[in-house]
Amino acid sequence: MQKYLFIFMLCIALKSTAQLSGGFSGIYNFQTESVGLGARALFREQKQIQISPQFAYFLPFNKVHEWTLGVALQYRVVKIGKFQSYALGHVGFNRWINFEDSYMKDAQPNNWNGEVGVGIRVGRNVKSFAEWRYNTKHREASIHIGLLFNKNAFTPKKQKCAAYD
Amino acid sequence: MTNTKSHLFSGTLTTLVIGLSLLFSSCSRDRIERDLNTYESPNAYLDSKKQDEQIFVIDSAGPGPIVGNQGTTIWGSIDCLELPGGGAITYPFLVKLVELYTPKDMIYYRMPTVSAGMPLETAGEIRLRAEKDGQELLLSQPCAFQVSMPNAAPTPNYMNVFYGIENGDVVDWTTDLGVFGITQNQSPIFNVDTIGYSALIEKLGWINADRSVTTSSVQSITFDSEEDDLTNVMFFAYLPGTNTVLQSSNGVISGIPAGAQVKVIAIAVNTSGNLFHFYQELTVNANTTVMVVMSEISDPNLTSLLDSL
Numbered sequence: 001m002q003k004y005l006f007i008f009m010l011c012i013a014l015k016s017t018a019q020l021s022g023g024f025s026g027i028y029n030f031q032t033e034s035v036g037l038g039a040r041a042l043f044r045e046q047k048q049i050q051i052s053p054q055f056a057y058f059l060p061f062n063k064v065h066e067w068t069l070g071v072a073l074q075y076r077v078v079k080i081g082k083f084q085s086y087a088l089g090h091v092g093f094n095r096w097i098n099f100e101d102s103y104m105k106d107a108q109p110n111n112w113n114g115e116v117g118v119g120i121r122v123g124r125n126v127k128s129f130a131e132w133r134y135n136t137k138h139r140e141a142s143i144h145i146g147l148l149f150n151k152n153a154f155t156p157k158k159q160k161c162a163a164y165d
Numbered sequence: 166m167t168n169t170k171s172h173l174f175s176g177t178l179t180t181l182v183i184g185l186s187l188l189f190s191s192c193s194r195d196r197i198e199r200d201l202n203t204y205e206s207p208n209a210y211l212d213s214k215k216q217d218e219q220i221f222v223i224d225s226a227g228p229g230p231i232v233g234n235q236g237t238t239i240w241g242s243i244d245c246l247e248l249p250g251g252g253a254i255t256y257p258f259l260v261k262l263v264e265l266y267t268p269k270d271m272i273y274y275r276m277p278t279v280s281a282g283m284p285l286e287t288a289g290e291i292r293l294r295a296e297k298d299g300q301e302l303l304l305s306q307p308c309a310f311q312v313s314m315p316n317a318a319p320t321p322n323y324m325n326v327f328y329g330i331e332n333g334d335v336v337d338w339t340t341d342l343g344v345f346g347i348t349q350n351q352s353p354i355f356n357v358d359t360i361g362y363s364a365l366i367e368k369l370g371w372i373n374a375d376r377s378v379t380t381s382s383v384q385s386i387t388f389d390s391e392e393d394d395l396t397n398v399m400f401f402a403y404l405p406g407t408n409t410v411l412q413s414s415n416g417v418i419s420g421i422p423a424g425a426q427v428k429v430i431a432i433a434v435n436t437s438g439n440l441f442h443f444y445q446e447l448t449v450n451a452n453t454t455v456m457v458v459m460s461e462i463s464d465p466n467l468t469s470l471l472d473s474l
Contacts, residue, residue, distance in 0.1 A: 031194045063197045103199040103391075139193035 021045055025146025027056055032140060034062035042148055050074040065098040068113060083122050088131065090115040113137045125150045201394040202459065204433035204441060215273040216263055224257035235264040236315035237291050238360050245308030246295050254297045263292040268403045268410050269471035277412040278375060280327065280338040283383065284420045286407035288324050288362055288374035289314045295369060307350040309365035314374050316361030324355040326364045329371025338373050378407050380422035384449050386429065387417050390457040398433040398459065403474045421449045428474055431457060442467055
């Protein structure tokens, strides 16, 4: 089920590139005490329902070494000027690299994880965001803090030539 | 911000805070911490099963002897007892006796047979005390009480008189009366009589009919488990060849003679008060780690298991 949801959301996202941002984040998982890095895109950011493909990698020095490739569905709750808050659901394929080190009786290397959470985002061309997320499979909470850049954020604006006025 | 937006914002925020708090409270560290079964100390259970201390009220002179309910026989005189500091005593006074002749009773009482870390072969342990008006009495020197400890097949000139050195809950055994500041006047070796082993003891307290186990080296057993937190589990080893009882200290049983046949038993009580155990027989030729999986057991079944050691 989570796998099909993942593919469905990814297809919708890839069809709508008009409002596209990309960015990165730092991640901390409170329960596994692990630090990770994230990368993401954000589609339809001016819409009520937004889609964000994401990749998260928890580094090898952590107690849990893993990566997750997934898609988040974000529902905008409040938008005030440059500020947005949203609720999110995320499904992703998780590869738990050092699962054999875990004391968990049913630890598996390949997992489909679900997450729910909330986030806030501030900015226009360059946006900072923070999310609190809860992994429903492993019952772990994490925080993601990062930056998103509009796809045209660093493209110089075209100057109109006065001669053509 | 309009009033409607403000209400929506604060309502949403409140809902989220409550919801996230509930989620956070159910978080789990299962991926990095052992999800082990936990237990509590079995001391209360063992105390409920251990031999009672028998109390004899001595209110007048008589021929004696005092006989315990397992057959320990004691001959003594009021003239050999004194108050701490040396005062004479008068009738009545109390004689208190604990008898431990089986591995089960030694395990219940947590009274291993070890002298300075080395295993002892035992024919039984007793605790003999005398008391007057709440004060524990001493044997005056050079007096002694005669004690016969029941045994079906005693070996002449074999067992020695060991005295217990009490240090908190731990009792170590020694033949050296000098440790207690007492000069030895009697033979430290048990004779054989019609009851079993007989000796003149020169100090009240814990008495053990023992013999050091001859061994080229001693080994230890360490315990580990992938399912159980062994912190509060109590381990005992019984060596049937020498009737030796050993008890774990910090999760390790040491002082096992090389090559000994060992019956290991672990006892614990879970948080619901249910009894758990682990039992294994093995030959110990070197330091060994035993993997433990505790399983629930009823009191009658555990009693039966200890009876069968």
